[in-house]
Amino acid sequence: MQINIIKIGGNVIDYPQKLEEFLFLFSRFPGKKILVHGGGIMATKFGESMGVMPKMVDGRRITDADTLDIVTMVYAGLINKQIVAKLQGLNQNALGLTGADGNSILSEKRPIKTIDYGYVGDILKINTGLIENLLEDNIIPVFSAITHDKKGQLLNTNADSIASELATSLSNNHKVNLYFCFNKPGVLIDEHNENSIIPLINEEIYGELKKERVIHSGMIPKLDNAFAALHKGVNHVWIGKAENLLLAAKGKLSGTIIENHKYDLY
Amino acid sequence: MQINIIKIGGNVIDYPQKLEEFLFLFSRFPGKKILVHGGGIMATKFGESMGVMPKMVDGRRITDADTLDIVTMVYAGLINKQIVAKLQGLNQNALGLTGADGNSILSEKRPIKTIDYGYVGDILKINTGLIENLLEDNIIPVFSAITHDKKGQLLNTNADSIASELATSLSNNHKVNLYFCFNKPGVLIDEHNENSIIPLINEEIYGELKKERVIHSGMIPKLDNAFAALHKGVNHVWIGKAENLLLAAKGKLSGTIIENHKYDLY
Known part of the structure; x- marks a missing residue:
C-alpha cells in the first residue's frame, strides 16, 4: 500500500487554533496515513508549573526521571489523546501509540559518551506488523515521541527520528511518503x-x-x-x-x- | 474465546511496589486478558502540585476542564504507559488505550439533573471489533478510565463501569470472567x-x-x-x-x- 507519514511539532501543537486547523486538513488527507507529533513547549510549561525545571548539561537538554514523567504525561497523555479525540470527532479512526504500545518502537537508552542524556531513546527496531494491521483496518496510528527499551523503561525520543524510522521500515514493503510540517x-x-x-x-x-x-x-x-x-x-x-x-x-x-x-x- | 478482564484501582496503583508485584502476577495470568485501571490518588497529587484542587459540588467530586487535563495526563499518559512498558518488560504484548483510541468506548457527557458532574462520561457503546482483533493477535489491551463522545471531547469515566461494560459487550460472543481487585x-x-x-x-x-x-x-x-x-x-x-x-x-x-x-x- 501507499503510506503517508506526517510529522508535526511545536509550531502546530503549541497553538490550539493551528492544531485544530491542522487536524481538519489532516482529516482530508487522502489514503493511508500515520501522524507523528513532537511535544513543543507544553511539557516545559507543565513541568515548570510542577517545579520541574528543564535540565541542561553542557548546553544540551537532558531527560532526567522527573522530566521523563512530565513528557510521558504531556506527550503520550494530554496531547496524544486530545489529538485522537479530535480526529475521532472528524470521523477519523485514530489510535494513539507510544513505542511501548504493542512494542511498536523498540529503542535503547542513548549510550553515554561525553554527555549522559538521561532517559533518551535511540530507535533500534520498528514493529511494522502491528502498524500494517492497523492501517489495513483503516485505523490511523498517532504516535507520540515516547518509546521503550522492552525492559520496562520508557524513553524520550526525537519525533523527527520516529517519523523517519517509521518511513524507512515501512518502505521495505510499501510506497512511503514523508511530510515534515515546519515553521x-x-x-x-x-x-x-x-x-x-x-x-x-x-x-x-x-x-x-x-x-x-x-x-x-x-x-x-x-x-x-x-x-x-x-x-x-x-x-x-x-x-x-x-x-x-x-x-x-x-x-x-x-x-x-x-x-x-x-x-x-x- | 475465553476473556479475562481484570480491574485494578488506587489500592494497587498508588504503591509502586504493589503495582510491580501485581503486574508480575498479571503476566502469569493465563489466557486472553484485558487490564482496566483507575487512577488512585496520583491525579489529585499531581493536580495539587500544579495548583488544580479537587472540585466538589454538594459533596460530589466533579471533573472541570483543568481536572480533565490532569486525569488525561496522569491516567492515560503516565500510569497507562508505565504499566504498558512494564508489561512489555515481562514479555507481555500490552497496548494502552483510552476509549477514544480506535473509538473503542463511546460515551456521552453525563446529563445534568441536579449536579453537573462536568466532563464525566457514561458509556454508550463498546467497539468490540477492535478489542477482539487485538486479543486475537495476542495483544493485551490496557484501558485507562478515559473515554470520548466522538465529537472531539474526552470524558473521565468510572473504571469499574469500563470493566463491566467491556465484560458485558464481549460476553455476546465470548465467555468472559471479570476480576475486581479490591482492598x-x-x-x-x-x-x-x-x-x-x-x-x-x-x-x-x-x-x-x-x-x-x-x-x-x-x-x-x-x-x-x-x-x-x-x-x-x-x-x-x-x-x-x-x-x-x-x-x-x-x-x-x-x-x-x-x-x-x-x-x-x-
Whole structure:
C-alpha cells in the first residue's frame, strides 16, 4: 500500500487554533496515513508549573526521571489523546501509540559518551506488523515521541527520528511518503524571503546548495535525515508549512520536495 | 474465546511496589486478558502540585476542564504507559488505550439533573471489533478510565463501569470472567475479620445478606454492578485482593465469586 507519514511539532501543537486547523486538513488527507507529533513547549510549561525545571548539561537538554514523567504525561497523555479525540470527532479512526504500545518502537537508552542524556531513546527496531494491521483496518496510528527499551523503561525520543524510522521500515514493503510540517514554507534560497522556496532538491542540488552556503546550520541535519530516508527506500520527503499539506497531497508545489530522481533545477 | 478482564484501582496503583508485584502476577495470568485501571490518588497529587484542587459540588467530586487535563495526563499518559512498558518488560504484548483510541468506548457527557458532574462520561457503546482483533493477535489491551463522545471531547469515566461494560459487550460472543481487585480479600461476613470471606454469592444469598445487613453501604453498588454484568451474560465476577489473582485464575478459593448458578451456602 501507499503510506503517508506526517510529522508535526511545536509550531502546530503549541497553538490550539493551528492544531485544530491542522487536524481538519489532516482529516482530508487522502489514503493511508500515520501522524507523528513532537511535544513543543507544553511539557516545559507543565513541568515548570510542577517545579520541574528543564535540565541542561553542557548546553544540551537532558531527560532526567522527573522530566521523563512530565513528557510521558504531556506527550503520550494530554496531547496524544486530545489529538485522537479530535480526529475521532472528524470521523477519523485514530489510535494513539507510544513505542511501548504493542512494542511498536523498540529503542535503547542513548549510550553515554561525553554527555549522559538521561532517559533518551535511540530507535533500534520498528514493529511494522502491528502498524500494517492497523492501517489495513483503516485505523490511523498517532504516535507520540515516547518509546521503550522492552525492559520496562520508557524513553524520550526525537519525533523527527520516529517519523523517519517509521518511513524507512515501512518502505521495505510499501510506497512511503514523508511530510515534515515546519515553521517555514520549505527550504528557502533566502531565509528572510518566504517566497524563495526551492521546490525540489535532489542530492546533486543539495551538494551545491551546501557549498554555496544557501543551506546551512539547522537545515543540514534535517536534509541529511531526509536523504538518509530516501536512501533506505522512502519515495519522497516533503518539508513545508502545515497549512499547505493538502496542496502537497495533491502533488501541487507547496513546499520543498526532496527526492533522489535527477531533476534539472536550472 | 475465553476473556479475562481484570480491574485494578488506587489500592494497587498508588504503591509502586504493589503495582510491580501485581503486574508480575498479571503476566502469569493465563489466557486472553484485558487490564482496566483507575487512577488512585496520583491525579489529585499531581493536580495539587500544579495548583488544580479537587472540585466538589454538594459533596460530589466533579471533573472541570483543568481536572480533565490532569486525569488525561496522569491516567492515560503516565500510569497507562508505565504499566504498558512494564508489561512489555515481562514479555507481555500490552497496548494502552483510552476509549477514544480506535473509538473503542463511546460515551456521552453525563446529563445534568441536579449536579453537573462536568466532563464525566457514561458509556454508550463498546467497539468490540477492535478489542477482539487485538486479543486475537495476542495483544493485551490496557484501558485507562478515559473515554470520548466522538465529537472531539474526552470524558473521565468510572473504571469499574469500563470493566463491566467491556465484560458485558464481549460476553455476546465470548465467555468472559471479570476480576475486581479490591482492598479487602473478598466480600466479608464480618468486615473486621479478613478471614470471614464469603466464597460464593448468588442472587438468593445476596438478597439474604442484604436483609441481614451483612452486606451494606459501599458493597451494595459493587455487587449490584456484578449481578447486572451476570444478567447480561458475564460468566462470573470475582472480588478479592490483587495478590490472590493467580489463585483465582486457577479456580482456587481466594476471594468472593459471584455467579448466578444456584449454590447452597449453608
